[in-house]
Amino acid sequence: MTARYSILAVLLLALAQAAYGQDQHPNDIREFVQQRDLCDHLRGEIPDQGDEQSQVIDDINQQCRGTDAELQRLKLKYTHNTLFEHLLNQYEPDIESP
Numbered sequence: 001m002t003a004r005y006s007i008l009a010v011l012l013l014a015l016a017q018a019a020y021g022q023d024q025h026p027n028d029i030r031e032f033v034q035q036r037d038l039c040d041h042l043r044g045e046i047p048d049q050g051d052e053q054s055q056v057i058d059d060i061n062q063q064c065r066g067t068d069a070e071l072q073r074l075k076l077k078y079t080h081n082t083l084f085e086h087l088l089n090q091y092e093p094d095i096e097s098p
Helices: 002-019 027-043 051-064 067-077 082-088
Strands: none
Touching (some): 027 051, 027 067, 027 082, 067 082
């Protein structure tokens, strides 16, 4: 199953880069969008039970860790840029809390 998620991660990253115009956004925003899009995708893919569930939860914890703080930092940094504000406001601000 890990190979499946690796392939999925590569595909999602490629789609995110294409969708957000890789050259039009600063590196920190591009990297956040890629990480958080994969995080959000994994959060929607939790199986009912078993070893696969444990692996997906581990992947979620690894991929999502720190994204709440990074989202807040980016929102402060780009407060006066309406394009980036709009992009960042599409993400939930508090996904890491239980």
